[in-house]
Amino acid sequence: MAQNGYAAPVTPGSTGIGIANLPNQRHKIVAKRGGHFTIMVVGESGLGKTTLINTLFSTELSPPKNYKNRHVKALDKTTEVEIIKAELEEKAFKIKLTVIDTPGFGDYVNNRDSWGPIIDFIDDQHEAYMRQEQQPQRNEKIDLRVHACLYFVRPTGHTLKPLDIEIMKRLGTRVNLIPVIARADTLTQKDLIIFKQRIRDVIAAQGIRIYQPPMEPDDEQSMEHAKILMAAMPFAIIGSTQDVQTADGRTVKGRQYPWGVAEVENEQHCDFRKLRYLLIRTHMLDLISTTEDSHYESYRQTQMETRKFGEGKVKKTDNPKFKEEEEALRKRFTEQVKNEESRFRQWEQHLIAERDRLNKDLEHAHSSIKALEAELDNLQMGYSRGSQRR
Ligand SMILES: Nc1nc2c(ncn2[C@@H]2O[C@H](COP(=O)(O)OP(=O)(O)OP(=O)(O)O)[C@@H](O)[C@H]2O)c(=O)[nH]1
Ligand SMILES: [Mg+2]
Known part of the structure; x- marks a missing residue:
């Protein structure tokens, strides 16, 4: 594949998950909050959402034995989400990871019914958490608030569709929204760069709120990371759980083509590593705390302002x-x-x-x-x- 002009890989070697490398201070915060981390995938049908989840689990996230449980929760009669729970453990340090796989919606026009419940699901988790918080016994809360929502964009090479814009707008005000370009191996690197820029332009023009890694001017390394991550958004993704052989004899996760292999973990081919790095290495805590301080707080406030004492949902x-x-x-x-x-x-x-x-x-x-x-x-x-x- 052609060189894409990205900066040199930022993600260090894949030893361990990386949570144990978090600064001590942050360790404590995670421990205090119970170490729940929830990722959700959303997007049109067939874009590789389930494949990406499996790719995450088959690379370094968690060996299959840690597939604690997998269960399906019906949102309504037409929509079901699959909730996959795993426990990440490193040097006696634990994070309860939940991945929520949602069914894709079709790209026909009137499909509110299939993505409406996804928005409701997110709101309902805030609601459930708020109720538990109001209870006298406040230990052991069930918490499925979504910390990172990956929105899959079809690799058309053109731009975002009106449907994408409508859904992303709604998601962006509720969760940390991370747009990704699905099946990036189907675009040339040149087209991918143009496509990314167009998407960034539409996001800005439409005022869609997406997750921004925090810029801490006094922390050079975090500034550097944030800049590289922002430059890569929306992350181009290749998903695959298949081991394939490269021309130079390496065995990698990837997709085999007559002209070669599209490698999942090669930063010249896609941004999978950057995304994984952001999710579980560098920005897990920020995703958790912005969910808590910004998204949950704004839900709570609107509800409190409009809800009379003793009433249910407004x-x-x-x-x-x-x-x-x-x-x-x-x-x-x-x-x-x-x-x-x-x-x-x-x-x-x-x-x-x-x-x-x-x-x-x-x-x-x-x-x-x-x-x-x-x-x-x-x-x-x-x-x-x-x-x-x-
Ligand atoms: N070329 C290419 N194909 C992919 C990629 N990821 C997944 N696929 C293929 O796309 C098809 C659909 O993948 P899924 O992971 O089932 O898609 P999904 O988004 O979960 O689909 P729904 O559950 O229907 O919403 C499968 O045949 C995958 O092998 C990718 O990165 N590149
Ligand atoms: Mg699926």
């Missing part, structure tokens, strides 16, 4: 989600009116043209009649002259 009309829906409905309505209007205009134009055509026909008919009448007059005159002669 009334539909006060609910920010309802407002979003209302806004979307209004937009759709305006669009429909616009469409109808333009259909009407076209029809009107058509009628005018038709009227003009008929008028012309009429004129034409008139002049033919006139000509015929004149001919008739001539004939009659000829006839009377003839009969006079007789």
Whole structure:
């Protein structure tokens, strides 16, 4: 594969998971918070969400024996999420990792029903946690609040679709949203770079909130990492659990093509390592604390402001989600009116043209009649002259 001009790999060798290398201070925070870390994958059907999860587990995240349990939770009758739990352990240091695999939605237009429940799921986790927090016994909370949400973008090479924009907007205000380009091996490196830039432009223009690694000016190394990670967003991903043989004889996780191997863990080929590095090495804690301090807090506040004491989840009309829906409905309505209007205009134009055509026909008919009448007059005159002669 062609060189892509990325900076030299930033991710060090893959010894261990890296949690044990966290500074002591951070160790304590994680320990205090119970070390829960939850990742969710979202995106259209068939983009490789499940494959990426399996790739994470088959590389260094966790050996299969740590696949603690895998269970399926129905969101509603059409949507199911799969919840995979594993425990990461390193030097007696534990993190409870949960990965939530959501079913992909189709790319047809009216598929609210398939991604709406995903948004609800995220809100419900905040809600459940808030309720538990209000209980007198506050130990051992069940916590499935999503710390990082990977949004899969189809590798079209063009730009984000309206559907992507709509969903990403909603996700971005609720969770740490990390956009990724799915199946990056299907684009050339040149197209990938252009595609990334277009996506970044749309994200900025549409005001979509995505996760930003914190910039700490007094910490040179973290600044360096943050810059490299930001430059790679949206992360290009190749997923595969297959071991394949490279031309130079290495065995790697990758996808075999007639022209060579697209390697999962090669930073010249994709950003899988950078993403994994961000998730479980450098930014796990930041993802946890921003979820806690920013996303959960903003959910809690809106709920508290609008909810009367003793009431459950706020009334539909006060609910920010309802407002979003209302806004979307209004937009759709305006669009429909616009469409109808333009259909009407076209029809009107058509009628005018038709009227003009008929008028012309009429004129034409008139002049033919006139000509015929004149001919008739001539004939009659000829006839009377003839009969006079007789
Ligand atoms: N070329 C290529 N194919 C991939 C990649 N990742 C996954 N695939 C293939 O894409 C197909 C769908 O992958 P899944 O992981 O099932 O996709 P998904 O997003 O989980 O799909 P849903 O569960 O239906 O939403 C499979 O045939 C995978 O082998 C990738 O990085 N590159
Ligand atoms: Mg899947």
